[in-house]
Amino acid sequence: MNLPDIVxxxxxxxxxxxRQSISTKLFYVMVALIAVVTLLCASxxxxxxxxxxxxxxxxxALIPKSEAEKLGLDRVKNDGVRVISGEVSFGFGxxxxxxxxxxxxxxxxxxxxxxxxxxxxxxxxxxxxxxxxFLPTFLEPQSATVLLAKPAPRWSILxxxxxxxxxxxxxxxxxxxxxxxxxxxxxxxxxxxxxxLAVPLLVLxxxxxxxxxxxxxxxxxxxxxxxxxxxxxxxxxxLVDYSHLRMLAQPSGSMTPLAQMLMDAGYWILPKPLDLSGxxxxxxxxxxxxxxxxxxxxxxxxxxxxxxxxxxxxxxFAIGVLGLSAFEFxxxxx
Amino acid sequence: xxxxLFENVGKVYKSGLFSRTQIPAVRDVSLSVPMGSVFGLLGxxxxxxxxxxxxxxxxxxxxxxxxxxxxxxxxxxxxxSRVGYMHENHAFPRYxxxxxxxxxxxxxxxxxxxxxxxxSDALLERxxxxxxxxxxxxxxxxxxxxxxxxAQALINEPDLLILDxxxxxxxxxxxxxxxxxxxxxxxxxxxxxxxxxxxxEVEELCDELxxxxxxxxxxxGTMAALTADPATGGTRPLETALRQLYxxxxxx
Numbered sequence: 001m002n003l004p005d006i007v008x009x010x011x012x013x014x015x016x017x018x019r020q021s022i023s024t025k026l027f028y029v030m031v032a033l034i035a036v037v038t039l040l041c042a043s044x045x046x047x048x049x050x051x052x053x054x055x056x057x058x059x060x061a062l063i064p065k066s067e068a069e070k071l072g073l074d075r076v077k078n079d080g081v082r083v084i085s086g087e088v089s090f091g092f093g094x095x096x097x098x099x100x101x102x103x104x105x106x107x108x109x110x111x112x113x114x115x116x117x118x119x120x121x122x123x124x125x126x127x128x129x130x131x132x133x134f135l136p137t138f139l140e141p142q143s144a145t146v147l148l149a150k151p152a153p154r155w156s157i158l159x160x161x162x163x164x165x166x167x168x169x170x171x172x173x174x175x176x177x178x179x180x181x182x183x184x185x186x187x188x189x190x191x192x193x194x195x196x197l198a199v200p201l202l203v204l205x206x207x208x209x210x211x212x213x214x215x216x217x218x219x220x221x222x223x224x225x226x227x228x229x230x231x232x233x234x235x236x237x238x239l240v241d242y243s244h245l246r247m248l249a250q251p252s253g254s255m256t257p258l259a260q261m262l263m264d265a266g267y268w269i270l271p272k273p274l275d276l277s278g279x280x281x282x283x284x285x286x287x288x289x290x291x292x293x294x295x296x297x298x299x300x301x302x303x304x305x306x307x308x309x310x311x312x313x314x315x316x317f318a319i320g321v322l323g324l325s326a327f328e329f330x331x332x333x334x
Numbered sequence: 335x336x337x338x339l340f341e342n343v344g345k346v347y348k349s350g351l352f353s354r355t356q357i358p359a360v361r362d363v364s365l366s367v368p369m370g371s372v373f374g375l376l377g378x379x380x381x382x383x384x385x386x387x388x389x390x391x392x393x394x395x396x397x398x399x400x401x402x403x404x405x406x407x408x409x410x411x412x413x414x415s416r417v418g419y420m421h422e423n424h425a426f427p428r429y430x431x432x433x434x435x436x437x438x439x440x441x442x443x444x445x446x447x448x449x450x451x452x453x454s455d456a457l458l459e460r461x462x463x464x465x466x467x468x469x470x471x472x473x474x475x476x477x478x479x480x481x482x483x484x485a486q487a488l489i490n491e492p493d494l495l496i497l498d499x500x501x502x503x504x505x506x507x508x509x510x511x512x513x514x515x516x517x518x519x520x521x522x523x524x525x526x527x528x529x530x531x532x533x534x535e536v537e538e539l540c541d542e543l544x545x546x547x548x549x550x551x552x553x554x555g556t557m558a559a560l561t562a563d564p565a566t567g568g569t570r571p572l573e574t575a576l577r578q579l580y581x582x583x584x585x586x
Contacts, residue, residue, distance in 0.1 A: 005444060008441065008444075009441075009442055012438060012441040012442055015438075016427065016430075016438055019427075019429055019430065019434070020427065020429055022429075023428075023429030138427075140425060142423050142424065142425035143424075143425040143426065143427065145388070145391075145393055145419075145421060146419060146421070146424065146426075146439065146483075146486065147439075147442065148391075148392075148393055149391040149392070149393060149414060149417065149419045150414060150415075150439065150442040150443050151411045151412055151413075151414040151415040151442075151443065151444055152411070152442050153411060157442075331395075333347070333388075333393070333394040333395065334388065334393040334394065
């Protein structure tokens with residue numbers, strides 16, 4: 001087959017995969033979840049923000065104005081405690097939280113939480129479980145035999161299916177980030193462009209782990225094996241990534257050189273979800289909002305953390321696993 | 335040129351840990367399917383008929399021997415664009431409509447995009463599904479899915495049509511349609527490879543046939559040669575001829 005034929009095959013597979021994704025009920029659940037989160041973002045109001053006061057010699061003590069009035073304003077001021085009158089309200093004023101930082105910081109904090117925890121952890125895991133069944137269903141012998149008897153090479157069919165799923169998840173990530181960005185911007189007047197970096201990072205994170213799901217699907221043709229396997233693999237990668245950073249921060253004398261080498265090899269071969277989160281954390285300038293993992297901070301300050309290499313090696317891993325999947329798919333009898 | 339050629343072909347399926355279990359499906363099969371004929375492939379269950387079809391469609395790789403489509407080795411997938419395949423138990427993606435199924439498989443077969451709507455409309459008309467073209471196939475009966483399977487096999491206007499137990503689930507009109515299409519193929523100098531247990535159909539359509547028993551070719555020749563009765567010099571029913579062949583081969 002020549003290149004135009006392959007491009008056409010990949011295009012058809014992408015179109016079919018998007019059609020398959022839209023036909024599942026979980027798609028509508030995801031859209032509904034995005035709508036709920038967007039509504040929550042639209043309900044947020046920030047008032048009377050203040051620049052956080054920092055002292056070299058102590059952590060500043062902050063107290064909401066209402067509390068200070070109960071205790072006595074003079075007494076509070078004499079004790080050097082700072083009274084704050086700002087607040088963030090959620091649910092159109094239903095819940096109010098005292099605010100001791102600027103409006104921008106407050107919004108960045110919410111965005112970091114939305115992209116870094118909700119989307120990057122819960123969203124990616126949900127998407128991996130949701131899409132784990134796509135390929136096994138597609139590879140059932142009764143449906144696969146007609147498809148695989150077409151002139152398109154098997155690897156191009158697999159590639160089209162993979163790209164279709166990744167594009168679709170990319171669409172969902174864009175929808176999530178776009179809707180929450182718009183809602184937060186309209187509600188608070190803070191328009192943070194760095195928040196958009198979450199889209200490529202979420203897609204990259206998903207795409208790397210989905211390549212493992214593809215391999216398990218081709219190898220076992222089982223949805224359960226694919227879903228469970230990718231979940232275990234995701235946990236393993238977090239563990240290895242975290243352990244590696246911890247070793248950099250606090251080198252353990254009890255580790256043998258062989259164990260050390262294996263840990264390093266595991267880190268460089270496997271995807272690095274924690275490192276990818278760190279990139280977003282830095283882009284959002286989130287260090288003023290919540291504590292960055294100490295291990296990551298130490299590794300960065302020691303010049304031992306290279307985000308660009310983390311991204312490159314994660315992509316290389318995905319390409320390698322996809323190549324292995326294509327080989328396994330080619331060698332399988334139907 | 336032959337539409338399909340098998341030379342000393344063997345296929346062993348491996349399973350279990352370290353492929354310890356080996357199941358031979360076909361052994362030393364040599365067979366050629368000439369162009370412009372309706373060729374029947376018969377045999378009892380587990381004779382290896384579907385395995386041969388899968389080898390011809392590049393769904394499996396032979397363990398031994400050589401398989402060719404239109405004179406080209408099966409590694410050349412390009413020749414698959416000249417092949418249509420219909421089997422007994424289609425499971426198309428349930429989220430697609432009849433029209434989308436044809437467009438999808440047609441697109442993958444290399445049919446140009448601008449040509450697809452015309453061909454798919456004409457084929458849906460032909461198989462009697464024109465009024466259901468936008469309906470999701472999850473609502474289709476087995477017979478309707480089989481009709482759609484036939485349309486799918488024809489979307490790329492193939493030179494070789496492979497029908498593996500095609501009448502399963504089809505009603506009288508569907509079977510008639512299948513017979514008509516087979517005759518049209520032959521008249522146009524194209525080839526049909528028919529795998530079927532329905533003997534009336536085989537008798538009516540096939541010019542030549544091969545009988546597989548236990549993975550080997552037990553007979554290869556014309557219908558007249560198979561039904562000729564050596565004892566009386568007359569003819570015998572196809573069923574009788576096949577029963578003798580199956581029993582003899584199994585006994586041997």
